[in-house]
Amino acid sequence: MDEILKALGSALRCQCSDAGVGGKQTRIYGILNVKVLNGSELNIENPYVILKLVTTTDTSIHTTMKTAICYQKGDPCWNEEFTLYVEDPDHQLLQIWLHNSSSMYDQGGIHEQVGARNWQFRNLTSKSARTQEVRFHKVKDGYEDEGDVQGKIMVKMMYTACPYYTAFEDVCPHQKAPTGTPQDGGLLVVIIHEARTLYSNHHRNPYVSLLFQGELRKTVAIKNTRNPKWHEEFTFILEQPPTKENMHFEVISTPGKGIIFRKEESMGCIDINAIDVVKERRITKCYELQNTLRGCWLTVELQWRSSN
Missing domain, CATH: 2.60.40.150 (C2 domain)
Incomplete structure (x- = not known):
């Protein structure tokens, strides 16, 4: 993960120095690297995780990533890594959602929103990647309910601020x-x-x-x-x-x-x-x-x- 972050940081610095200001480009203030490791005490079948950057001042959704569905029995293991581009660290937060799907033989079945957790950027470090435990709260009608806990997952996260001006269009892949x-x-x-x-x-x-x-x-x-x-x-x-x-x-x-x-x-x-x-x-x-x-x-x- 450290090598990937160093390469991304180098690319950001190069692109920021050349990026122009103006037009309708969206400024990027940093990169958030998240590795979804494994889960425990989830008590559900076929789980998957959704990562979502949202703005707290409105209903905007900026970046969404999704793990694969883990069909294996027992505690799930994903080990999937994602890079998200942060546009407003003061007013954005990371939402981590836990879903479960129908069985692998029933692709048309109904999925369920099982758990959710909001993560503020002030809780992240820019010095080194840190493994953290994320305990899910149960979801009530599409929103996080801070009552009951629905298991936990382990994630490795690191936020790296970009000290130069860059644009979303310059760094977002594909x-x-x-x-x-x-x-x-x-x-x-x-x-x-x-x-x-x-x-x-x-x-x-x-x-x-x-x-x-x-x-x-x-x-x-x-x-x-x-x-x-x-x-x-x-x-x-x-x-x-x-x-x-x-x-x-x-x-x-x-x-x-x-x-x-x-x-x-x-x-x-x-x-x-x-x-x-x-x-x-x-x-x-x-x-x-x-x-x-x-x-x-x-x-x-x-x-x-x-x-x-």
Whole structure:
């Protein structure tokens, strides 16, 4: 980990010295390296961990990472490492979420938000990577409940401040479309983050359906919540920039297994035009859903990675 951090720091210093100020670039103040090691006392099957940088002053979501699902029996072991770019250390915090999935043979099953923990940057060190124990609080309707504890995981974290000016676009990897993408086209990345204050009449196990250019994609369903968090990414390789096309998002509640007398219920929908992301390259926005009786919101991140 130390070697990786040194290399990243060197790259940041080089890029910061050349980065210009202005435009709509987002300044990066530092890098947070997190290695998710293992878990214990979780008492759930098929767990995985979501790391999320959020801003405390609004509902913005800046970076989200997810471990693989651990299907092995006993205490899970991930040993997965992630790098997150910090834009505002005074008003951002790291959220660590624990989810469990359906079995590996039932990919269409319902997932569950099991535990959560917020981590302030003042609790992190910039001198050396430190292994820390993260005890999860149980989740109540999509939010951390500081009552009961739901197991723990071990993580290794280090925050390194960037003393120079740099821009997100200069340091965030994978900003170019993959090899083989049409020359005049690019890669459209859609990340469905979360929804808030959803409403349905009979059940609330929401998932998101995304329809774009005739292709239908779906997130997993999250069990019994009005405030689900998915953080699922979908990609579309396009021959031309999507300047005149809409993406249709619909949040749907599924009744789950064993309930044969209930049908799926729509919890709201929204059409999003992709033209703005072609101009801005990266957009994260909270959209108010239509065709719903109450105010319901869906947070979506769009990225456009051109071939040139």
